[in-house]
Amino acid sequence: xxxxxxxxxxxxxxxxxxxxxxxxxxxxxxxxxxxxxxxxxxxxxxxxxxxxxxxxxxxxxxxxxxxxxxxxxxxxxxxxxxxxxxxxxxxxxxxxxxxxxxxxxxxxxxxxxxxxxxxxxxxxxxxxxxxxxxxxxxxxxxxxxxxxxxxxxxxxxxxxxxxxxxxxxxxxxxxxxxxxxxxxxxxxxxxxxxxxxxxxxxxxxxxxxxxxxxxxxxxxxxxxxxxxxxxxxxxxxxxxxxxxxx
Amino acid sequence: xxxxxxxxxxxxxxxxxxxxxxxxxxxxxxxxxxxxxxxxxxxxxxxxxxxxxxxxxxxxxxxxxxxxxxxxxxxxxxxxxxxxxxxxxxxxxxxxxxxxxxxxxxxxxxxxxxxxxxxxxxxxxxxxxxxxxxxxxxxxxxxxxxxxxxxxxxxxxxxxxxxxxxxxxxxxxxxxxxxxxxxxxxxxxxxxxxxxxxxxxxxxxxxxxxxxxxxxxxxxxxxxxxxxxxxxxxxxxxxxxxxxxxxxx
Numbered sequence: 001x002x003x004x005x006x007x008x009x010x011x012x013x014x015x016x017x018x019x020x021x022x023x024x025x026x027x028x029x030x031x032x033x034x035x036x037x038x039x040x041x042x043x044x045x046x047x048x049x050x051x052x053x054x055x056x057x058x059x060x061x062x063x064x065x066x067x068x069x070x071x072x073x074x075x076x077x078x079x080x081x082x083x084x085x086x087x088x089x090x091x092x093x094x095x096x097x098x099x100x101x102x103x104x105x106x107x108x109x110x111x112x113x114x115x116x117x118x119x120x121x122x123x124x125x126x127x128x129x130x131x132x133x134x135x136x137x138x139x140x141x142x143x144x145x146x147x148x149x150x151x152x153x154x155x156x157x158x159x160x161x162x163x164x165x166x167x168x169x170x171x172x173x174x175x176x177x178x179x180x181x182x183x184x185x186x187x188x189x190x191x192x193x194x195x196x197x198x199x200x201x202x203x204x205x206x207x208x209x210x211x212x213x214x215x216x217x218x219x220x221x222x223x224x225x226x227x228x229x230x231x232x233x234x235x236x237x238x239x240x241x242x243x244x245x246x
Numbered sequence: 247x248x249x250x251x252x253x254x255x256x257x258x259x260x261x262x263x264x265x266x267x268x269x270x271x272x273x274x275x276x277x278x279x280x281x282x283x284x285x286x287x288x289x290x291x292x293x294x295x296x297x298x299x300x301x302x303x304x305x306x307x308x309x310x311x312x313x314x315x316x317x318x319x320x321x322x323x324x325x326x327x328x329x330x331x332x333x334x335x336x337x338x339x340x341x342x343x344x345x346x347x348x349x350x351x352x353x354x355x356x357x358x359x360x361x362x363x364x365x366x367x368x369x370x371x372x373x374x375x376x377x378x379x380x381x382x383x384x385x386x387x388x389x390x391x392x393x394x395x396x397x398x399x400x401x402x403x404x405x406x407x408x409x410x411x412x413x414x415x416x417x418x419x420x421x422x423x424x425x426x427x428x429x430x431x432x433x434x435x436x437x438x439x440x441x442x443x444x445x446x447x448x449x450x451x452x453x454x455x456x457x458x459x460x461x462x463x464x465x466x467x468x469x470x471x472x473x474x475x476x477x478x479x480x481x482x483x484x485x486x487x488x489x490x491x492x493x494x495x
Binding site: 059090091092094096099100103107108111112114115118119136137138139140141142145148149150151152153154155156157159160161162163164191192230 | 356370404408
């Protein structure tokens, strides 16, 4: 694939889907900057190339990260927001603190990273932003409401940013991931059969693997997707065909 | 609606006042809060009382759990329970992402999305005891279509869509229906959304019926009344667009 620019930031490299994305982008000769949030540390990570530890929902942290990347590597051209933290709790039982933290990890992180990096990308010749989100920005989980409320907000952030930064040469799109193999317990719900039924209902007859999202993220960042802006692309093997409200 | 009790957040002005007035006109006893404008809230109470209805207003900032819980308790103390919760209170500073501070982001999230969550949680014990319990979340067409005037406002409305769907699933075991209404432009006593800063060239088409006309607060109130009634009981987890078709353009 063709890329006009060089440097891409992965906001949460610890996520299961982030590894294959990093590999894929490196294969395309991009310089991939990896950030690890929620480590309790701040700064460059020794022993790993182009790796940093900063909290993505903290404005000061993201401004410091941008400053360091520009100093150490050069201007950033692409942003992939990968922060996906599922907190299992129902509305009836969740605490105020857990609700806020889930929204900070999933939603505020998207807002703050966009605020800091998209403007920088615009000032450095344009580029693209991809929010790696979830089908639960449309479909309720029945087990982790704050996560889906947070992802619903990220979807609207993307659409607003596609307008605002689209005019400045930065395309913004969402990739909606379905539940991956190994996440069955994480999304298990006594109320909604959606994820339980995934094994039998997905027409492709398998659950998603972390590798399934790398191709679409790479494509959306590339010049080949140069007219794709504000799209939400569902990567679910057809799972949501069973769901009405899209 | 006779004898039922409704709590309407931000029910003293704007769209909220239209909802409070129509619920009261149908016989519901209405409790609503104000945060910034006590005089408009008092006017709404007066209007409802003049029409023979019952209403009570109090100052509550939905950002704070203790204040929200106090409002729910007051509704129960005054009228014996809560049957209908209408989440409506919202804050819309009309800023682009480069103008938003971190503190303002937190505030908008905490009012528009956090407030809805907090009120649901606080009203739940009482709604569970109701024979016809309803939650109605006032959202916006900007839960689906970007508004291009306030990034965080749209984000919170996108979040409300999912909060509504999750609550509809979770609370179905209690017989509580949860729905969202997505109004388009509504004429209210104060200014909210900015007009588009980019003027698009419009082609004058033959107009047989003006679908782009903004609505009135009562237009939203009518839908709330229907959803809150027994007749609305088969609608759950829905997002009902109320814009006279404006979003079709």
